[in-house]
Amino acid sequence: MFEQQLINGLTLGMIYALIAVGYTMVYGVIQLINFAHGEIFMLAAFLAVTFITVFGLPIYIVIIMTMGCCALIGVLLDIFAYRPLRQSPRLAALITAIGMSIFLQNLAMIIWGSRPKPFVQSALPPFLRTTALTVGDASISWLQLFIFGIASLLMIILFLIINKTRVGTAMRALSQNRTSAALMGINVNRVISFTFALGSSMGAVAGIMVAIYYNTLYPTMGYVAGVKAFAAAVLGGIGSVPGAMIGGIVLGIAEALGAGYISSLYRDGIAYAVMIAVIIFRPSGILGKSTLEKV
């Protein structure tokens, strides 16, 4: 059972990590916990199903289209909801984020209804649910392998964008000193938009994966996933991208093991317990920088 839970946990953890990087990157550049990020994840699942059922497109094109749409939604969210509040106290933006989360959730309910829907299984290759390989007495399905593969690929791409490109370096510069970044001629708003686009497209992939993995989508699915990914970002150290990746994986494994060995009823509780423990014992997270400020 241990191997099986570990594999399940790893799959889940990769998904949390994909969502968590969106929280952490946005926090890095504008010190805002974007509570509506979970809703982008949810919208991705619905948009994907819509693209499949309405346009009959193949799944890989749907994934790319959904990433693009969610990137756009993320940017619009920033422009209309957060940008006007850039000079306001942080609390104003935080409350707006919660407001946007509720707004998007209800918008989805109006458009797609509040009842859970299954994913369009016919759009997926049938072998996804079959066993790809067995390790000891644990079996890994093709789907789990795909989730693992795509998530890893996206993480590598993200890592390269942040560390090797001009705009990625500008993102890091901006998160370290906004005034100084502006003085370098960096268009601060454009880089912030780019950050939202990047985080939202990662979250979009996670949304589609979850909908496929659990074969269900509903307008409030972003809430729980969002809170857990947020916990993962806090665990890794908010503002740190590698931290969010590690935090997501650790949380996924902890959750799967807890569900396997204690009770699956405590599944969600474990994420919160981890978050509370981190806040008490190591508030800066695994890779977070301590918040000591030199005066």
Place this chain on the structure above:
Amino acid sequence: MLKLEDIHTYYGNIHAIKGLSLEVNLGEIVTLIGSNGAGKSTTLMSISGITRPRTGKIFFQDKDITTALTDTIVKMGITQVPEGRMIFPRLTVYENLLMGAYLRKDRKGIKMDEEHCFELFPILKERRKQAGGTLSGGEQQMLAIARALMARPKLLLLDEPSLGLAPIVVENIFEVITRINSSGTTILLVEQNAQMALQIAHKGYVLETGKIIMEGPAGELMENPKIQSAYLGID
């Protein structure tokens, strides 16, 4: 080259700059001296478009830049080395320099200026892979100046480059400033260290609580008894 006409800048309700006018001509080093809180940094931030003046006009090469965005201003050729250096602590020295050249596309030119910066400050070449935050204060100031030069500015705004540095390092930095100027870059230098600033400047302005109270050739200001007692420590 740069002309400020009667600008007023506010922080909320605080009237920080109260009708300031100054002029910097091509090729000059102009210094703006004054004590803490006189509005020196605010003046530079107003020029850079970070804190916009509420009234008044700023012209650069005869173009009105009063309401221009910071990136436009940088693109036009005004770069600032801000007070406290503000280097990016978790970017490497090299990445810091690249950020200075953010708006430029000419790879060859960037490479050339990089070499030029390493010539000017050899210590930065040794430390190019180190995080900016691990440098000493003096090295950080050098990095901040080098980073600004990477934008190939026509006008360089320097905000208290001597702040918190040992006298020998200050000497070194000021020598570099003169070299930058003699290679064709116009400089507006804000300083509390009036002695050093007036020595290398062509022209000086004295700022007190948001107003210019005196201006003239640097040599004359140094001879002025009022300046001597208030800013140069000579009775």
